[in-house]
Amino acid sequence: MSGHFIVFEGIDGSGKSTQAQLLADALEARGLAVFRTREPTADSPAGKQLREIARHGREGVSLEQEIELYFDDRVWHIEKEVAPALHRGDVVVCDRYWYSTAAYQGALGANTSKLAAQSRARFPDPHVVVYLRVPPEKAFERISQNRAQLEKGYEKLDFLKKVFERYESLVEHSWLVIDGRRGQKEIAADIAAAIFKKLSEKDQDLS
Ligand code: ADP
Ligand code: TYD
Secondary structure: OOOEEEEEEOOOOOOHHHHHHHHHHHHHHOOOOEEEEEOOOOOOHHHHHHHHHHHHOOOOOOHHHHHHHHHHHHHHHHHHHHHHHHHHOOEEEEEOOHHHHHHHHHHOOOOHHHHHHHHHHHOOOOOEEEEEEOOHHHHHHHHHHHOOOOOOHHHOHHHHHHHHHHHHHHOOOOOEEEEOOOOHHHHHHHHHHHHHHHHHHHHHHHO
16 A cells, blocks of 8 residues: 555544644645545444444443444444555545554453554554643643533543553554644644655655
8 A cells, every 4th residue: 555544642632633634734735645534433334323322322332332333433444445545645644543442442441452452453553653642631621621522421531531541551662652732833843744754754765
């Protein structure tokens, strides 16, 4: 596959959607074809079920069933959308990937390391993981100021702290770890510089 697969990870309110969009804009401004996407998807049967669960709560759905839905959605997403985009040569910019399952469903009680091992065996490695590191208290403040979703159990501070710990346990040497406490523009400039460097290294490897 000739494209480049970039995923954004971090707790709710860490700035993933904001930064994924700013990176996509910067790549497009340089004339690159970008496929901007996210998980859970809105289009697969499993993705639709996950959105229902997000709206109405997870009563009656076991953690194992929820994990299976995320996995099924991911299989669909890779096969139907990500792989074709990479074959076209696009830069794929994806908001969340399997690390989210390892961190979130891990925080809900599943075994994070086991989920990571299963995912590594089952899903293609991204070229870059951009991890926005923001303390849970700060991310929670952002969400509370800006969203009407405060009531969602998910986004309560205690839960975010658990998710944050899981992410920290997943960090690998290869990740692009970004201090997400700073202003949006400063963060975006750092990410764009690192990604353009990686893309030019890849071009040199190919020439
Ligand atoms: P995520 O996708 O990780 O949940 P968002 O990009 O949706 O995060 O950002 C969450 C909220 O924080 C939004 O209201 C957004 O405008 C705001 N935000 C994003 N980045 C920053 C930043 N660097 N500093 C302050 N607020 C930010
Ligand atoms: P997202 O759409 O990124 O939420 P938001 O725009 O509110 O930040 O993700 C929705 C929720 O789904 C988020 O709280 C994290 C959760 N999630 C998991 O629990 N496991 C997963 O594997 C994924 C991809 C998301």
